[in-house]
Amino acid sequence: MIPASENRRAVTATVVSLTAEATELETRATELRRALAELDDHMRAVSNALQQIPRSAGLSDADHGEEHRDEASTEQLGPGRGKTAVDAAADPLARSSASR
Structure with missing residues (x-):
């Protein structure tokens, strides 16, 4: 039988590992949101520039x-x-x- 102290250590290690992974995922999600916002700004700028081009003839x-x-x-x-x-x-x- 596994002693309770080893069980607690295993659970604690799992919690620490999952917390670290969650922090990494939150950081990556924030980076992706920023990249999407930059892309949205860029698309708006291109769209505005295209609308300013006069129609030919x-x-x-x-x-x-x-x-x-x-x-x-x-x-x-x-x-x-x-x-x-x-x-x-x-x-x-x-x-x-x-x-x-």
């Missing part, structure tokens, strides 16, 4: 999206006649020449 977000969509769907329908697929479908001349 005065395009709004909606215009910019339309421009890319039109470019992606443009088909060349003969020399110098770039039309979108929607324009080509709506153009009766393009339909009649395509059916020949």
